[in-house]
Amino acid sequence: MHSFTEENYLKALFNLSAEKGQVSVNELSKELNIKMPTVNSMMKKLADKKLVLYESYKPLKLTEKGKKEAGLIIRKHRLTEMFLVHQMGFGWEEVHEIAEQIEHLQSPAFFEKMDALLGYPKTDPHGSPIPDKLGKISWLQYEKLSNCKPGETVKLSAVIQTSDDFLKFLNSRGLILGQKIKIKNIEKFDSSMTVTYGKKSDEMISHTVSERLLVEKL
Amino acid sequence: MHSFTEENYLKALFNLSAEKGQVSVNELSKELNIKMPTVNSMMKKLADKKLVLYESYKPLKLTEKGKKEAGLIIRKHRLTEMFLVHQMGFGWEEVHEIAEQIEHLQSPAFFEKMDALLGYPKTDPHGSPIPDKLGKISWLQYEKLSNCKPGETVKLSAVIQTSDDFLKFLNSRGLILGQKIKIKNIEKFDSSMTVTYGKKSDEMISHTVSERLLVEKL
DNA sequence: GTTTAAAATTTGGCAGCTCTAACAATAGAC
DNA sequence: GTCTATTGTTAGAGCTGCCAAATTTTAAAC
Numbered sequence: 001m002h003s004f005t006e007e008n009y010l011k012a013l014f015n016l017s018a019e020k021g022q023v024s025v026n027e028l029s030k031e032l033n034i035k036m037p038t039v040n041s042m043m044k045k046l047a048d049k050k051l052v053l054y055e056s057y058k059p060l061k062l063t064e065k066g067k068k069e070a071g072l073i074i075r076k077h078r079l080t081e082m083f084l085v086h087q088m089g090f091g092w093e094e095v096h097e098i099a100e101q102i103e104h105l106q107s108p109a110f111f112e113k114m115d116a117l118l119g120y121p122k123t124d125p126h127g128s129p130i131p132d133k134l135g136k137i138s139w140l141q142y143e144k145l146s147n148c149k150p151g152e153t154v155k156l157s158a159v160i161q162t163s164d165d166f167l168k169f170l171n172s173r174g175l176i177l178g179q180k181i182k183i184k185n186i187e188k189f190d191s192s193m194t195v196t197y198g199k200k201s202d203e204m205i206s207h208t209v210s211e212r213l214l215v216e217k218l
Numbered sequence: 219m220h221s222f223t224e225e226n227y228l229k230a231l232f233n234l235s236a237e238k239g240q241v242s243v244n245e246l247s248k249e250l251n252i253k254m255p256t257v258n259s260m261m262k263k264l265a266d267k268k269l270v271l272y273e274s275y276k277p278l279k280l281t282e283k284g285k286k287e288a289g290l291i292i293r294k295h296r297l298t299e300m301f302l303v304h305q306m307g308f309g310w311e312e313v314h315e316i317a318e319q320i321e322h323l324q325s326p327a328f329f330e331k332m333d334a335l336l337g338y339p340k341t342d343p344h345g346s347p348i349p350d351k352l353g354k355i356s357w358l359q360y361e362k363l364s365n366c367k368p369g370e371t372v373k374l375s376a377v378i379q380t381s382d383d384f385l386k387f388l389n390s391r392g393l394i395l396g397q398k399i400k401i402k403n404i405e406k407f408d409s410s411m412t413v414t415y416g417k418k419s420d421e422m423i424s425h426t427v428s429e430r431l432l433v434e435k436l
Numbered sequence: 437g438t439t440t441a442a443a444a445t446t447t448g449g450c451a452g453c454t455c456t457a458a459c460a461a462t463a464g465a466c
Numbered sequence: 467g468t469c470t471a472t473t474g475t476t477a478g479a480g481c482t483g484c485c486a487a488a489t490t491t492t493a494a495a496c
Contacts, residue, residue, distance in 0.1 A: 005483065026443060038484055040445060045482095057444060057491060087305070088331050101323045107316045113306050223453065244473060256454055258475060263452095275461060275474060 002049075004104050007073050008032065009042055010051060011103075013062055014070035022059035071135025076111055077103040078124035078131075083114045085125040092125040093167035126167075127158025127177055127214060142214035145181070146191065146207055153182045154215035161212050169209075174198055181215065220267075222322050225291050226250065227260055228269060229321075231280055232288035240277035289353025294329055295321040296342035296349075301332045303343040310343040311385035344385075345376020345395055345432060360432035363399070364409065364425055371400045372433035379430050387427075392416055399433065 002010070012031045016023040025043065029036045047054035051066035062070060080099040084090040090098075105111075115121075123129055123140075131137040142157050156179045159170065170176070175197070184202065185194040191207035205213075220228070230249045234241040243261065247254045265272035269284035280288060298317040302308040308316075323329075333339075341347055341358075349355040360375050374397045377388065388394070393415070402420065403412040409425035423431075 003482080024443075025445090034483090035485060036444070037446080037486085042483080084328075088335065090327075090331065094327065098323070098325045098328050101325065102320075105316070105319045107319065109308075109312065110302075110316050113308065117306065221452080242473075243475090252453090253455060254474070255456085255476080260453080 001106065002069065006042070006046065006049075006051075007069075007104055009039075009046060010062070010066060010070040011073050011077075013052065013060060014067065014074065017062060022061060024059055028060065068135035071131040071137055072133075073103055074137070075131040075133070075135065076105070078128060079111055079114050079118070079121075081124045081126070082118050082121050082130070087114075087117055091167075091171070092162075093164045093171065095125065096162065096164075123158070125177075126162045142216060144211055145183075145193070145205070145213040145215050146210040148183055148215065148217070150183050150185050153180060153218050155180055155218055156213055157216050158214040159212060160214060166212065173203065174200065175213075180218070219324065220287065224260070224264065224267075224269075225287075225322055227257075227264060228280070228284060228288040229291050229295075231270065231278060232285065232292060235280060240279060242277055246278065286353035289349040289355055290351075291321055292355070293349040293351070293353065294323070296346060297329055297332050297336070297339070299342045299344070300336050300339050300348070305332075305335055309385075309389070310380075311382045311389065313343065314380065314382075341376070343395070344380045360434060362429055363401075363411070363423070363431040363433050364428040366401055366433065366435070368401050368403050371398060371436050373398055373436055374431055375434050376432040377430060378432060384430065391421065392418065393431075398436070 009028070009032065012028060013023055016027055016031055025036055025039050028043075029039045032039065043052055043054045043060060046052040046066070050063055051069060053061040053063055077099045080102045081092075081095045084095040084098060085092055121130060127140075127142075129137055129140055140158070143154075145154065145156075148154055156175060156177055158177070159167070179197050181195050181197040183193055183195050186192070187194075191210075193205045193207075193210050194202055195205055196202065227246070227250065230246055231241055234245055234249055243254055243257050246261075247257045250257065261270055261272045261278060264270040264284070268281055269287060271279040271281055295317045298320045299310075299313045302313040302316055303310055339348060345358075345360075347355055347358055358376070361372075363372065363374075366372055374393060374395055376395070377385070397415050399413050399415040401411055401413050404410070405412075409428075411423045411425075411428050412420055413423055414420065
């Protein structure tokens with residue numbers, strides 16, 4: 001099928017596209033830590049394979065085929081993360097790197113088995129949706145905690161920017177997915193929130209953090 | 219560390235060495251399905267890295283360092299096979315190809331976790347010993363079923379040549395590791411055995427098969 | 437509209453792993 | 467001991483994926 005390398009380009013392109021729709025060679029280069037000329041020639045190669053729409057000096061776009069392929073890789077990644085957390089007992093902050101490797105395995109049976117053992121989960125341990133078997137992703141409409149108002153009670157449903165450090169920080173605060181959070185107050189000057197959840201009352205959440213927490217209103 | 223490719227050479231070299239002690243470039247070439255000149259130059263490269271003892275026109279040998287590295291890869295392979303069978307529910311005939319891929323993952327934590335979940339197993343699903351964390355393998359002294367005598371009762375402890383087809387054949391006969399087998403008779407002319415095990419009595423086992431079954435005498 | 441900084445592209449080169457074709461050494465047959 | 471088939475080696479080349487340096491295009495500033 002596609003090389004390990006090609007898969008990484010597709011995935012990066014997919015992730016960047018998700019946010020902005022279009023992607024520049026430069027952005028992709030930075031995302032992958034690969035120099036622009038290399039990225040450029042890979043784009044031509046992927047364009048030959050009908051995975052990417054490439055025109056000189058124009059932004060990059062995935063074709064439908066490219067989106068599907070990328071979706072399937074991300075499916076493998078997220079299924080793996082879920083498996084690592086729920087079947088193997090890893091913490092949600094430990095699984096990214098391992099999944100980064102396992103996502104490239106060529107074994108439909110292996111991922112089928114994971115899926116079955118997990119009961120066909122719809123999201124990964126960070127609340128991100130798992131693409132279906134056709135690579136199609138259904139975006140969930142969560143809201144940023146930072147957009148909520150005092151008095152509202154919400155459920156923590158997903159986190160953005162899943163760096164180890166951020167996840168460890170959430171661990172230390174006892175913030176886990178599914179946690180109900182009541183917003184007591186928002187400071188005018190720095191938009192920090194005072195919230196109550198679980199056994200904690202009047203906990204402070206900075207704006208930097210509340211922007212990275214996605215919630216459902218209850 | 220070492221490339222995916224180098225690891226495959228080391229592993230093949232280790233497996234071939236186990237049987238014969240020394241390995242020719244030709245044998246290694248056939249084992250890996252890679253042409254001799256390619257194997258030859260890789261041997262020089264691995265010799266530079268002190269993993270292989272290489273002299274022109276002499277048989278190949280792994281250095282101690284090479285044996286250790288190979289042992290660690292085989293450890294990952296066999297732990298994975300055990301995990302796939304006992305934690306994920308795969309059949310022993312399905313796991314080789316998947317393990318072939320997972321053995322190259324770089325994640326000590328992942329294999330540690332497998333090991334722990336499995337209760338630190340000593341053998342893989344085919345009865346082969348799992349090398350320890352130093353890559354050291356303790357060979358088990360089993361005997362070929364074909365070397366046993368009528369009247370003896372033995373326990374099936376490992377299988378040699380673990381091709382899908384052979385394992386499926388054993389499945390179809392209900393022959394699993396741990397099975398107690400009583401030898402009733404051995405035919406002079408073709409060395410086939412008549413044996414009794416489980417609910418089956420007077421089952422016929424050809425010499426080809428009995429040579430591939432390793433047993434412990436009880 | 438020029439100028440200029442950033443982004444994109446082209447060119448040429450290198451490393452890893454593979455091959456085929458040609459040549460050399462070894463070991464077994466005689 | 468010589469011959470010959472097998473095995474091993476060298477030489478030359480291709481492909482992928484990476485880079486640096488040089489060039490071109492675009493877009494933003496003036």
